[in-house]
Amino acid sequence: xxxxxxxxxxxxxxxxxxxxxxxxxxxxxxxxxxxxxxxxxxxxxxxxxxxxxxxxxxxxxxxxxxxxxxxxxxxxxxxxxxxxxxxxxxxxxxxxxxxxxxxxxxxxxxxxxxxxxxxxxxxxxxxxxxxxxxxxxxxxxxxxxxxxxxxxxxxxxxxxxxxxxxxxxxxxxxxxxxxxxxxxxxxxxxxxxxxxxxxxxxxxxxxxxxxxxxxxxxxxxxxxxxxxxxxxxxxxxxxxxxxxxxxxxxxxx
Amino acid sequence: xxxxxxxxxxxxxxxxxxxxxxxxxxxxxxxxxxxxxxxxxxxxxxxxxxxxxxxxxxxxxxxxxxxxxxxxxxxxxxxxxxxxxxxxxxxxxxxxxxxxxxxxxxxxxxxxxxxxxxxxxxxxxxxxxxxxxxxxxxxxxxxxxxxxxxxxxxxxxxxxxxxxxxxxxxxxxxxxxxxxxxxxxxxxxxxxxxxxxxxxxxxxxxxxxxxxxxxxxxxxxxxxxxxxxxxxxxxxxxxxxxxxxxxxxxxxxxxxxxx
Numbered sequence: 001x002x003x004x005x006x007x008x009x010x011x012x013x014x015x016x017x018x019x020x021x022x023x024x025x026x027x028x029x030x031x032x033x034x035x036x037x038x039x040x041x042x043x044x045x046x047x048x049x050x051x052x053x054x055x056x057x058x059x060x061x062x063x064x065x066x067x068x069x070x071x072x073x074x075x076x077x078x079x080x081x082x083x084x085x086x087x088x089x090x091x092x093x094x095x096x097x098x099x100x101x102x103x104x105x106x107x108x109x110x111x112x113x114x115x116x117x118x119x120x121x122x123x124x125x126x127x128x129x130x131x132x133x134x135x136x137x138x139x140x141x142x143x144x145x146x147x148x149x150x151x152x153x154x155x156x157x158x159x160x161x162x163x164x165x166x167x168x169x170x171x172x173x174x175x176x177x178x179x180x181x182x183x184x185x186x187x188x189x190x191x192x193x194x195x196x197x198x199x200x201x202x203x204x205x206x207x208x209x210x211x212x213x214x215x216x217x218x219x220x221x222x223x224x225x226x227x228x229x230x231x232x233x234x235x236x237x238x239x240x241x242x243x244x245x246x247x248x249x250x251x252x253x
Numbered sequence: 254x255x256x257x258x259x260x261x262x263x264x265x266x267x268x269x270x271x272x273x274x275x276x277x278x279x280x281x282x283x284x285x286x287x288x289x290x291x292x293x294x295x296x297x298x299x300x301x302x303x304x305x306x307x308x309x310x311x312x313x314x315x316x317x318x319x320x321x322x323x324x325x326x327x328x329x330x331x332x333x334x335x336x337x338x339x340x341x342x343x344x345x346x347x348x349x350x351x352x353x354x355x356x357x358x359x360x361x362x363x364x365x366x367x368x369x370x371x372x373x374x375x376x377x378x379x380x381x382x383x384x385x386x387x388x389x390x391x392x393x394x395x396x397x398x399x400x401x402x403x404x405x406x407x408x409x410x411x412x413x414x415x416x417x418x419x420x421x422x423x424x425x426x427x428x429x430x431x432x433x434x435x436x437x438x439x440x441x442x443x444x445x446x447x448x449x450x451x452x453x454x455x456x457x458x459x460x461x462x463x464x465x466x467x468x469x470x471x472x473x474x475x476x477x478x479x480x481x482x483x484x485x486x487x488x489x490x491x492x493x494x495x496x497x498x499x500x501x502x503x504x505x506x507x508x509x510x511x512x
Contacts, residue, residue, distance in 0.1 A: 024421055079352055082510065083506040105274060
């Protein structure tokens with residue numbers, strides 16, 4: 001049996017409800033002075049309410065659910081961005097949480113952004129040097145790569161973002177709604193690249209609303225509902241049930 | 254506190270990339286960009302020289318040098334705190350996605366401010382020739398004063414970075430406090446201009462002590478303070494630095510939920 005790459009154990013995570021929080025120092029003082037504060041239990045929103053999962057090394061898991069069901073929050077908790085209020089998250093190996101172009105700076109050129117993102121993702125200078133060519137090639141941006149990216153179209157930016165991530169070789173890859181970027185041609189190219197990554201040893205967790213792509217990539221799908229695991233199992237079955245429950249029509253290609 | 258050193262060692266490549274990113278953005282257009290950053294302290298010197306030298310008729314001929322040596326370290330200190338206060342918010346995209354110790358963003362900002370100060374300091378070289386200022390062994394006091402100042406700046410910066418995410422009006426409060434601190438810290442005047450009977454108390458302000466120590470170090474002058482002032486500044490700096498290091502991990506996990 002393979003080792004679990006991700007072990008999520010009874011994770012609870014709360015967010016402050018900002019309408020009840022003092023917006024600034026002045027309000028904070030007023031709230032204390034006037035005893036207007038609600039108790040802590042009333043002021044928080046539980047985004048994750050006791051989630052337990054085990055994902056084995058090399059598994060490709062889709063994460064579905066309605067908006068606000070806790071998918072992205074769970075992904076960020078797995079990436080150790082959020083510390084759970086209760087429960088534990090254990091992961092093995094390096095993690096890349098892919099969100100397109102989150103480290104990009106508009107003032108810098110394409111190349112400069114590639115190098116910066118590479119450094120942020122933890123590559124060594126040597127690795128970045130060898131990968132830069134590959135990234136430029138994959139993005140298909142051509143000579144614009146020497147232009148500041150504020151001159152890029154939004155499609156070009158996301159292509160560059162995907163290309164930077166596509167050369168990554170993490171142990172755990174987390175994808176938050178990044179499947180459908182660029183034009184049809186680039187989308188096909190990125191799906192092909194993802195399938196390549198999925199085929200290897202990488203553990204992948206994908207958050208997406210695109211059921212066609214999830215069916216194509218994942219073996220297992222987990223459906224979240226109001227911060228809890230509602231369904232967990234074979235990709236086809238879970239997606240069918242989810243679509244049935246939400247009353248959506250089966251998707252067509 | 255060792256945690257910060259570990260971060261610097263482990264993530265130095267990311268740090269240098271952040272710093273060069275910020276410098277590139279600041280100095281876009283290379284040489285001309287750098288000249289702009291010299292123009293800023295020079296213009297301030299002209300203003301203060303006009304106010305103190307021409308209108309108030311106070312101070313000696315080398316007054317501009319004295320002003321630069323107060324202003325640039327002050328700008329560094331102020332810059333670290335101000336950039337820290339927005340460090341988590343302006344990097345929210347990365348903070349929420351990349352598993353990088355969040356101290357990195359603050360360290361990178363501080364390092365950038367340090368480099369900018371270093372580059373701007375070159376402006377004093379011609380002034381030193383003009384007024385025949387020859388530095389001696391006391392020059393060593395300048396880097397020491399910057400080190401003590403950095404302890405304050407980083408310690409405060411780490412607290413402010415988190416607090417500003419939760420209480421979003423903190424920036425206004427800081428700028429008011431810093432306006433006061435600016436005029437009470439011997440930035441644009443020497444300690445010797447402070448009335449004699451207040452000087453002893455005045456120098457317990459660690460920022461005033463640092464600025465005056467660094468300035469008199471470079472200009473090779475008598476030090477206006479006593480050992481007790483230096484000790485109190487060093488202890489306070491270490492304390493604030495330790496406090497920042499200790500609270501940051503606790504505060505940041507709370508703060509990210511407000512981003």
